[in-house]
């Protein structure tokens with residue numbers, strides 16, 4: 383996985399020039415934005431709750447090792463098997479080994495960004511275990527053989543017509559795009575067979591609770607419950623940061639997650655899994671495995687990047703980001719898109735693989751305003767940009783330009799002389815007080831930049847003092 387600057391620019395420009403995609407992005411992100419604001423307005427003091435949540439996340443990360451140790455102990459006492467994975471390969475092969483041990487050739491999955499991060503489907507498929515996504519959006523993009531384009535709505539870029547075509551192919555008969563109930567009932571019927579035939583169910587984890595060794599899953603379609611209870615084996619994959627010490631903390635997490643993600647007071651289904659089915663339970667898995675994934679996360683602990691581990695993957699920052707809303711999720715070249723993707727991808731996959739992402743921001747601060755954990759994404763973007771300069775990952779011409787600018791700005795007379803010369807030279811190109819910026823230099827669509835003023839501030843100030 384990697385993304386050059388040119389590739390990002392190319393993908394972003396392509397997305398910005400696609401009217402269908404732009405309409406889909408604006409429609410979906412707009413709905414999420416409004417729903418989130420309405421849902422937060424219903425709380426007596428949403429800002430105080432966010433401050434409280436920030437404090438919970440900071441305190442938890444400060445003693446992350448202790449909480450994870452308690453979680454492992456309690457989960458094991460409840461009958462679950464806990465596995466630790468240093469990286470994506472270890473995590474994916476741990477899941478594969480469990481599937482093989484149980485002779486599973488079919489695995490049903492509920493939505494999991496962590497599973498996307500470790501390319502689990504590719505590993506399973508290559509080893510003869512067919513993974514089937516059961517979240518409707520994830521199933522759509524699996525049928526289309528595409529990556530997700532949004533943390534919460536993986537298929538928000540797809541139109542009804544495209545979905546109907548995919549479902550028709552799967553059902554073996556034409557399905558009309560306007561008959562939404564028929565489309566969803568077809569998906570339900572086809573997926574129900576998979577739940578019953580699967581040897582293993584694979585899920586992510588929204589939050590894990592150390593005091594009882596439980597993992598919590600939230601879904602709106604109920605597929606999470608079937609994935610974690612119909613097959614005989616359930617495997618949950620979680621990043622090391624998805625933990626809270628107590629149920630009181632989890633309650634705050636869940637109250638903010640649903641409101642920030644989809645504008646709901648609660649997700650429709652909240653499932654708590656504490657070990658496998660007990661002997662007197664009517665159903666449930668015989669075995670529960672929890673794979674705890676590091677994959678670079680622990681590198682952030684104790685550094686200026688630690689704050690990004692407070693993310694609860696609600697997607698609110700994507701919906702308000704002017705760059706994401708133009709470029710869409712696929713431009714980011716990895717499962718994590720938008721502002722959080724721009725700071726998480728360099729941590730998980732390496733800054734040299736994703737040098738363009740920290741620059742994919744206007745630093746407007748809308749992500750910080752929207753984030754339930756008040757993660758200062760603009761600061762993190764600047765930290766990554768500074769790291770890119772230190773590691774000489776920026777292009778040579780940019781480094782040269784900045785070095786020259788530093789020299790010029792350090793000498794007032796030289797800076798004034800260059801400013802005067804630039805104002806003269808710009809005359810043939812500037813129209814109505816602005817320049818047209820060439821498309822190839824722009825992040826998204828072409829735009830105009832203001833021309834230098836006829837008289838500089840210093841000149842005006844001098845004249846004012848003289849006058």
Ligand code: SF4
Pocket residue numbers: 642692693694695696697698699700722749752753754755756757
């Ligand atoms: S950074 Fe904040 S707003 Fe963005 S996904 Fe994470 S928790 Fe949500």
